[in-house]
Amino acid sequence: MAALTIQDTTLRDGEQTAGVAFTLEEKLAIAQALVRMGVPELEIGIPVMGSEEQEVVRALLALQLPARLVVWGRAHGDDLAAAHRCGAPCLHLSIPASDLQIQRKLGRDRAFVLTAIHRHVCAARDLGMEVSVGAEDASRADPDFLLRLAEQAQASGARRLRYADTLGVMDPFTTRESIASLRRHVDLELEMHAHNDLGLATANTLAAVLAGATHVNTTVNGLGERAGNAPLEEVVMALRHLCNRETGIDTRQLPAVSRLVVAASGRAVADNKCVVGDGVFTHESGIHVDGLLKNPLNYQGFDPAEVGRAHRLVLGKHSGAHGVSAAYRALGIELSPLEAQQILARIRQHAVSEKRAPQDDELKRFHEEIGQWPVAC
Numbered sequence: 192m193a194a195l196t197i198q199d200t201t202l203r204d205g206e207q208t209a210g211v212a213f214t215l216e217e218k219l220a221i222a223q224a225l226v227r228m229g230v231p232e233l234e235i236g237i238p239v240m241g242s243e244e245q246e247v248v249r250a251l252l253a254l255q256l257p258a259r260l261v262v263w264g265r266a267h268g269d270d271l272a273a274a275h276r277c278g279a280p281c282l283h284l285s286i287p288a289s290d291l292q293i294q295r296k297l298g299r300d301r302a303f304v305l306t307a308i309h310r311h312v313c314a315a316r317d318l319g320m321e322v323s324v325g326a327e328d329a330s331r332a333d334p335d336f337l338l339r340l341a342e343q344a345q346a347s348g349a350r351r352l353r354y355a356d357t358l359g360v361m362d363p364f365t366t367r368e369s370i371a372s373l374r375r376h377v378d379l380e381l382e383m384h385a386h387n388d389l390g391l392a393t394a395n396t397l398a399a400v401l402a403g404a405t406h407v408n409t410t411v412n413g414l415g416e417r418a419g420n421a422p423l424e425e426v427v428m429a430l431r432h433l434c435n436r437e438t439g440i441d442t443r444q445l446p447a448v449s450r451l452v453v454a455a456s457g458r459a460v461a462d463n464k465c466v467v468g469d470g471v472f473t474h475e476s477g478i479h480v481d482g483l484l485k486n487p488l489n490y491q492g493f494d495p496a497e498v499g500r501a502h503r504l505v506l507g508k509h510s511g512a513h514g515v516s517a518a519y520r521a522l523g524i525e526l527s528p529l530e531a532q533q534i535l536a537r538i539r540q541h542a543v544s545e546k547r548a549p550q551d552d553e554l555k556r557f558h559e560e561i562g563q564w565p566v567a568c
Contacts, residue, residue, distance in 0.1 A: 194405065195400060195404075195405065195436055195438060196232055196406045196407075196438075197230055197232065197406075197409055197426070197438050197439075197440065198231075198232035198234060198261070198382065198409075199225055199230045199234070199409050199411070199423055200233075200234040200384075200408050200410055200415075201225070201233075201409075201411045201414060201452060202218055202222060202234065202235045202251075203234040203235060203236055203237065203263050204234070204408070204410060204415045205410040205411065205414035205420070205452070205456070207415065208415055208416065208419065208456065208458065209416070211414065211456045211457065211458065213455050213456070214455075215250060217455040218235075218236075218250075218251065219254065220451060220455070221448075221451060221455060222235065222251055222254065222256060224444070224447070224451055225258075227444070228440055228444040228445070228448055229439045230258065230423075231258050231439065232259045232260075232261060232406070233251075233258055234262070234263055234283065235247075235248055235260050236248045236251070236262055238277045238279065239264055239265070239267075239269055239273040245273060245276060245277050248262055248277040248279065249277055249278065252277065252279070252280075260279070260280065261279075261281040261282070261323065262274045262277065262281070262282055262283070263285065263325075264283065264284055264285070265284070265286065266285065266308060266324075267311070268314070270284070271284075271311060271314055271315050274315075275318045275320070280320060280321060281320060281322075281323070282320045282321070282323070283322075283324075283353065284311055284312065284322060284323070284325060285324075285327050285353075285355075286304055286307060286308060286324070286325065286327060287304065287327045288326035288328055288329045288336070288340055288355075289327075289328040289329070289331040289332040289333075290332070290333060290336075291331060292327060292328045292331075301336055301339075305339065305340065309343060309346075312324065312348055312349050313347055313348060316348045321350050322349045322350060322351075323349060323350060323382065324340075324349045324351070324352050325353040325355055325384070326352060326354055326355055327355050328357045328358070329355050329369075330354075330356040330357065330358070330360055330361045330369070334369070334372065337369075337373070338373070341373055341376065341379060342376065342377060344379065345378065351379055351381070351382055351405075352373065352377065352379045352380070352382065353383075354369065354373065354381065354384065354399070354404075355384040356385050356386055356392075357384075357386060358386060358388055359386030359388030359391065359392060359417070360388065360389065361391065362389075362391060362395070363391065363397070363398035364398070366385075366395040366398040366399055366402070367398040367399070367401055367402040370398070370402035371402040371403060374402060374403035381403060382407065382408060383395070383396050383399035383404045383406070383408065383421075384408040384420070385399070385408070385420065385421045386415065386417065386418065386419070387419045387420065387421065387422075388417055388418045390418075392413070392418075392419070392420060392421035392422070393421050393422065396409075396426050397426075397430065397434060400430065400436065401434065407421065407426060408420060409422065409427075410423060411424070411448055411449060411452040412424070412452055412453065412456075412458065412460050412464070412467065413425070414452065414458065422466075423440075423448075424442075424466040424467050424498075425465055427440045427445070428466055428493065428497070428498070431493075431497075442498050442499075443498060443499040444499070445466060445467055445498045446467050446498060446499055447499075471500075472495040472503060473502075473503045473505055474490070474503070474504050474505070475504075475505050475506070475508075475510055475514075476509045476510075477512075477513070480504050480511060481511055481513045483504070484513060484514075484517055487502065506518055506538045506542075506548055506554070507542040508539050508543060510539075511535070512528065512531040512532055512535055513531075515531045515534055515535050515538065516531045518554065519531075519554065519558065522551060522555065524555075530558070530561060533561045534554075534557050534558065537557045537561070541553070
């Protein structure tokens with residue numbers, strides 16, 4: 192089984208989220224956090240954007256992180272020159288692969304694309320850079336032409352081909368077929384770049400891995416244009432638990448890195464965002480809480496300790512008496528079965544009226560209140 196590499200593009204495609212712009216200090220902090228967590232490759236910027244972006248790229252390279260750092264550019268001479276001025280060791284060259292984009296974006300034809308790949312891959316290698324070729328909009332490309340594009344990239348000396356589902360329009364079944372076809376025809380490293388417009392970026396990334404992809408693109412918290420990219424935290428955990436593939440990522444650090452990117456991007460994650468959301472290991476339902484108290488495996492797909500988290504039980508409208516007793520036991524109060532039922536009724540009233548779980552001081556007050564109720568004869 193071929194090794195699998197995460198290439199995180201939070202600092203490039205993640206920053207292309209509408210309205211997101213990282214400072215130099217934020218980019219340095221995110222890069223260091225990602226590498227500390229074990230991410231082996233980072234896509235760090237677009238040098239042709241100008242002198243400020245080039246200074247950021249140089250600063251990131253100057254950190255001498257133990258990871259491969261890649262810059263992004265078009266298959267265009269200006270982009271190659273800008274990357275070279277930064278001293279970038281690795282360059283990703285993107286060019287449209289679908290007829291729609293070739294004709295309506297470039298105003299060119301397929302022959303132009305093949306010639307441009309050869310010219311610019313050779314030129315970048317002559318400048319001492321490793322090269323990846325990005326097939327933009329590959330998911331809408333003619334499959335036969337996509338194979339020709341891949342073969343041209345390989346013949347020209349590229350190390351890798353990126354299959355970009357630029358508009359997030361694929362499903363896992365066609366993704367697996369497409370990547371498997373490329374795997375049969377070329378010896379290049381194959382990288383999956385999935386967008387999440389239909390909510391399938393993680394699923395499509397897993398399908399690509401099963402078909403032989405050697406590299407996958409991710410972003411922290413699923414940042415990226417429109418609906419974003421495949422989220423790093425989802426891909427890493429799904430690969431571990433569904434595909435039995437380890438990525439070398441210290442998953443206990445995922446929540447901290449997520450919070451770092453939230454602060455830098457100004458883009459919060461939903462409370463129920465899988466893996467890193469504040470509420471994803473929080474339980475209220477009486478049936479679930481009772482099951483967890485008996486054995487966590489009853490309602491645990493994976494141990495939250497894998498991502499530095501723990502189960503949290505809260506009390507609300509759907510709680511049961513066992514959950515109430517457990518909560519009070521944590522406060523040093525043992526309830527009788529009757530007390531648990533009485534307090535449960537009070538908690539349900541509170542949940543409906545206040546729209547939140549009761550705090551510890553409120554729970555203590557509920558206990559005091561039932562002690563003042565008249566005893567039934």
